[in-house]
Amino acid sequence: MRSFAAGAALLALTACATTPSRFPIRHPPIAPNAPTLARMWDGQKVSSPLSPLVDHAEVRRRVTTIRDGGGSLFRVKEEGRSFLGREIWSVSFGRGPFVVLMWSQMHGDEPTATSALFDLYEYIRRHQHQPAVAHLLDQLTVHTVPMLNPDGAELFQRRNAQGVDINRDALDLATPEARLLKSLRDSLNPQIGYNLHNQNWRTSVGPPMKGAAVSLLSVAYDEARSMNDGRVLTKKLGAVIRDSLEPYALGRIGRYDDSFEPRAFGDQLTLAGTPVLLIETGPWPDANPDPMLVKLNYIALVRSLHALADGSVHQADPDRYDSLPENTGGGFHTVIRGATVTRPDAERPQVMDVGLAGVRRVRLDAGKRTAVLNLTVVGAGDLTAAATSFDINASGQVLARRTQGAAVGALVSVAAADLVITTGATVPADLMLLTPLPDGRYRVERLVTAEVMLGVK
Numbered sequence: 001m002r003s004f005a006a007g008a009a010l011l012a013l014t015a016c017a018t019t020p021s022r023f024p025i026r027h028p029p030i031a032p033n034a035p036t037l038a039r040m041w042d043g044q045k046v047s048s049p050l051s052p053l054v055d056h057a058e059v060r061r062r063v064t065t066i067r068d069g070g071g072s073l074f075r076v077k078e079e080g081r082s083f084l085g086r087e088i089w090s091v092s093f094g095r096g097p098f099v100v101l102m103w104s105q106m107h108g109d110e111p112t113a114t115s116a117l118f119d120l121y122e123y124i125r126r127h128q129h130q131p132a133v134a135h136l137l138d139q140l141t142v143h144t145v146p147m148l149n150p151d152g153a154e155l156f157q158r159r160n161a162q163g164v165d166i167n168r169d170a171l172d173l174a175t176p177e178a179r180l181l182k183s184l185r186d187s188l189n190p191q192i193g194y195n196l197h198n199q200n201w202r203t204s205v206g207p208p209m210k211g212a213a214v215s216l217l218s219v220a221y222d223e224a225r226s227m228n229d230g231r232v233l234t235k236k237l238g239a240v241i242r243d244s245l246e247p248y249a250l251g252r253i254g255r256y257d258d259s260f261e262p263r264a265f266g267d268q269l270t271l272a273g274t275p276v277l278l279i280e281t282g283p284w285p286d287a288n289p290d291p292m293l294v295k296l297n298y299i300a301l302v303r304s305l306h307a308l309a310d311g312s313v314h315q316a317d318p319d320r321y322d323s324l325p326e327n328t329g330g331g332f333h334t335v336i337r338g339a340t341v342t343r344p345d346a347e348r349p350q351v352m353d354v355g356l357a358g359v360r361r362v363r364l365d366a367g368k369r370t371a372v373l374n375l376t377v378v379g380a381g382d383l384t385a386a387a388t389s390f391d392i393n394a395s396g397q398v399l400a401r402r403t404q405g406a407a408v409g410a411l412v413s414v415a416a417a418d419l420v421i422t423t424g425a426t427v428p429a430d431l432m433l434l435t436p437l438p439d440g441r442y443r444v445e446r447l448v449t450a451e452v453m454l455g456v457k
């Protein structure tokens with residue numbers, strides 16, 4: 001069943017696109033397109049709605065279920081241990097000649113892609129007998145490492161338990177997690193690597209400026225950002241992903257600057273012969289951005305694996321990657337529009353916008369894991385052009401620091417000091433919007449809270 005068609009596809013996959021094939025071209029089975037995958041994800045996902053709540057124990061439970069599920073579809077292996085002794089597993093599928101390595105959550109507080117990997121496994125399990133997936137399993141061997149940094153993930157912190165950023169440890173190899181990743185690359189010698197992250201929540205792309213839901217990077221392997229076959233391939237994969245995601249995230253897909261960073265894994269792996277595509281997931285304008293971000297990751301991973309398996313990646317136009325706008329920072333979670341604001345350095349109140357940044361954190365308390373959104377006051381002025389996920393129209397209202405016990409509808413007096421709005425990365429967004437009354441008091445119209453609870457596990 002596989003011999004001739006698989007041979008032709010393999011040749012298409014490995015040969016230069018201009019090399020004529022001596023084999024008759026047989027078309028591989030048609031893989032699901034992005035709209036079909038989007039519907040599949042809606043109906044078949046197994047990931048939980050809040051990725052920050054996924055801890056190491058949940059990864060253990062899921063990979064153990066896969067391992068004990070029987071059959072030869074998946075291979076689950078403990079590849080090593082974290083600094084604090086937590087298991088780091090690989091889950092592999094497929095027996096094809098083209099080897100893929102993907103890893104998630106090397107930064108512990110970047111959980112979205114770990115959940116997307118759970119959904120990828122489910123896609124493979126459910127559809128293993130569909131022709132396109134069977135073809136994928138014939139053509140590719142895919143190794144995945146869900147949660148490379150379990151100690152960081154447990155505390156929801158970027159760095160590992162030694163306080164080291166694993167993605168800056170590709171040369172020193174001071175961390176067991178970095179040594180594990182390097183040794184996987186050296187033993188598997190994958191033809192492509194996927195480095196899966198979340199990006200800073202303020203990342204934006206435009207114009208018009210929007211939160212960057214997904215940023216891609218065809219990773220460089222030298223200062224000159226030279227091109228080789230590997231980089232062409234990662235650019236083409238980036239083009240496949242852009243085309244797949246654009247209907248769902250139009251104007252929200254960006255590209256990172258491809259400066260060479262020798263301490264980073266993507267750069268060192270690309271240099272070692274495994275070209276790396278970086279996929280970073282960012283803000284999404286929803287109270288819980290995760291489900292959509294997991295869905296975008298899922299579509300990107302499944303579509304691009306199929307494109308590698310059926311050779312269609314070679315028809316992709318790298319300019320579809322190159323023409324992505326470069327991302328930038330400075331976006332907001334929420335912009336309060338047109339409020340009357342007193343700034344510390346101003347003589348009188350003025351009408352302006354105030355921008356709030358939102359960062360997710362996990363609090364650990366008596367074995368419970370609580371995900372929260374922390375909002376801080378980081379910008380003031382005319383923020384018309386900035387990216388934001390949410391807007392609050394505050395026209396005609398006065399912005400003040402929230403006072404103890406203030407409730408919507410209450411009539412309050414406000415101390416002059418509480419009308420002064422300062423900005424900074426650590427200024428909590430405990431605010432209230434007020435309508436001034438003729439007697440000098442204010443009516444509370446709206447409260448903004450610096451910490452919003454998202455969920456508990």
Ligand SMILES: [Zn+2]
Pocket residue numbers: 107110197198
């Ligand atoms: Zn990261």
